[in-house]
Amino acid sequence: MTVQLRVYVPPHPLIKHWLAVARDVATPSVLFRSAMVELGRWLTYEAAREWLPTLETTVQSPLDTTAATFIDPQVPVAVVPILRAGLGLLEGAQTLLPLASIYHLGLVRNEETLQPSCYLNKLPEKFDPQTRVLITDPMLATGGSMMAALSELTQRGVDPAFIRIVCVVAAPPALQKLSVAYPSLNIYTATIDETVNEQGFIVPGLGDAGDRTFGT
Numbered sequence: 001m002t003v004q005l006r007v008y009v010p011p012h013p014l015i016k017h018w019l020a021v022a023r024d025v026a027t028p029s030v031l032f033r034s035a036m037v038e039l040g041r042w043l044t045y046e047a048a049r050e051w052l053p054t055l056e057t058t059v060q061s062p063l064d065t066t067a068a069t070f071i072d073p074q075v076p077v078a079v080v081p082i083l084r085a086g087l088g089l090l091e092g093a094q095t096l097l098p099l100a101s102i103y104h105l106g107l108v109r110n111e112e113t114l115q116p117s118c119y120l121n122k123l124p125e126k127f128d129p130q131t132r133v134l135i136t137d138p139m140l141a142t143g144g145s146m147m148a149a150l151s152e153l154t155q156r157g158v159d160p161a162f163i164r165i166v167c168v169v170a171a172p173p174a175l176q177k178l179s180v181a182y183p184s185l186n187i188y189t190a191t192i193d194e195t196v197n198e199q200g201f202i203v204p205g206l207g208d209a210g211d212r213t214f215g216t
C-alpha cells in the first residue's frame with residue numbers, strides 16, 4: 001500500500017466564514033484574532049476524528065449498563081504552536097483539547113532568503129512514540145517553516161502518522177515538499193491557494209498572519 005499525504009479542506013460554513021473574515025484587508029486586528037481562534041477550533045474539531053485515541057468500556061446509566069467510549073487518558077496528546085501566528089489557532093484548539101501539553105516552537109522566516117530560524121524551542125528531549133501531535137500554523141507557503149518543525153519533532157521520536165497539521169492557507173510549494181518528505185502526514189486547512197509570490201507571500205492568501213494577529 002502506498003501512503004500519500006492527505007489534505008482535508010472541510011466544506012463547513014463556519015470555516016468558510018472565518019476564512020473570508022481573515023482574508024478581508026479591512027478586518028481589524030481584534031477581529032482577525034477572533035477569526036484565527038474560530039478557525040483553530042473548527043479545524044481541530046475536524047482533525048480530531050480518527051486521531052484522538054479512545055477507550056471502549058461500559059457505563060451505568062440511571063436505567064441500564066451500556067457501552068461507552070471515552071478519550072483514552074493514557075495516550076499523550078501534544079499541541080505545538082508555531083510562533084507567532086500559530087498562537088491564535090492554538091487558542092481555539094485548546095478549547096477542544098484542554099488536557100493536551102503545549103510545546104511552543106518559535107520560528108521566523110528571513111524576509112530575503114525565506115529561510116526559517118528557530119528562536120524558541122520548548123520541545124521535550126523525547127516524545128512517547130504514541131504521542132498524538134497537533135501542529136498549528138496558519139500559513140504553509142514555501143513550506144520551509146513546517147519542514148523545520150517536522151524535523152525537530154521526528155528527531156524526538158514523533159511518528160509522522162500521528163501528526164495533524166492545522167493551518168488556514170496552504171500553498172502548492174509547501175504541499176509538494178511535505179508530501180515528498182512526510183507522505184503519512186494529514187493536513188487540515190481552510191483553503192489551498194494558488195501561488196506564492198516572489199516575496200514569499202501566498203496569493204490571494206491573507207497577508208502576514210503574525211502581524212495581523214498581533215497588530216504589529
Ligand SMILES: O=P(O)(O)OC[C@H]1O[C@H](OP(=O)(O)OP(=O)(O)O)[C@H](O)[C@@H]1O
Pocket residue numbers: 082083084085086107108109110114116137138139140141142143144145146174200208209210211
Ligand atoms: O512556509 P513558509 O514559507 O516557511 O512560511 C510560513 C511561515 O511564515 C509565517 O511566519 P513568520 O516567519 O512570518 O513569523 P510570525 O508568525 O512571527 O509572523 C507563518 O506563520 C509560517 O510560520
Ligand SMILES: O=c1cc[nH]c(=O)[nH]1
Pocket residue numbers: 085139141200201202203205206207208209210
Ligand atoms: O502569505 C504568507 C506567507 C507566509 N507567512 C505569512 O504570514 N503570510
Ligand SMILES: [Mg+2]
Pocket residue numbers: 085208209210211
Ligand atoms: Mg509573519
